[in-house]
Amino acid sequence: MTDATNPLLIKRYASRRLYNTETSDYVTLEDISGFISEGRDVKIVDLKSGDDLTRQYLLQIVAERESKGESVLPVAVLTDLVRSYTSQASSVVPQFLSMSFDMLRDSQSKVVDNIAKANPMTQMPGMEAFRAQQEAFFKAVTGGQWTPPTGEKPENSVVEASESKEDLDAIKTQLADLQQKLSKLSK
DSSP states (O other): OOOTTSOEEEEEOTTOOEEETTTTEEEOHHHHHHHHHTTOOEEEEETTTOOBOHHHHHHHHHHHHHHTTOOOSOHHHHHHHHHHHHSGGGGTHHHHHHHHHHHHHHHHHHHHHHHHHHOGGGGSTTHHHHHHHHHHHHHHHTTTOOOOOOOOOOSOHHHHHHHHHHHHHHHHHHHHHHHHHHHHHHO
């Protein structure tokens, strides 16, 4: 029986094989990617030293997916990430990325839900497939952390739409402020 609230512990042996401590079997990077896509957090540790290797393996999974053509990160973002390692802005970048993904995660279900509710075209044939593609995109961007909206209708969709626009404006303002700070730090 698995405990989805705790990270799945994966141990790396000296032979570089990865061992799933819950199921007592060896796993591959593809298996670990699958666990993460299903919403499970993982922690990968070196058996001998106890060092946390999670970051290293997550970066390897991203690199392999990018090399297979599953491009999510634009070249400009990757370039900025490389620059952040060589500049004083590196302390701001992780916070910025974390906040950006948090905002994306918080707002994504609202976006899909609003599209479905506000647009009569969503009842047309083929729109369900389009919505499924949107959901797949959000899952890919958030590493499987996204869950579809419940389908509950808001009591006042006009108020929700104006709140969404205000939220979007606030996000744009915050993003512009962070970009200015990053620009100042990199000079």
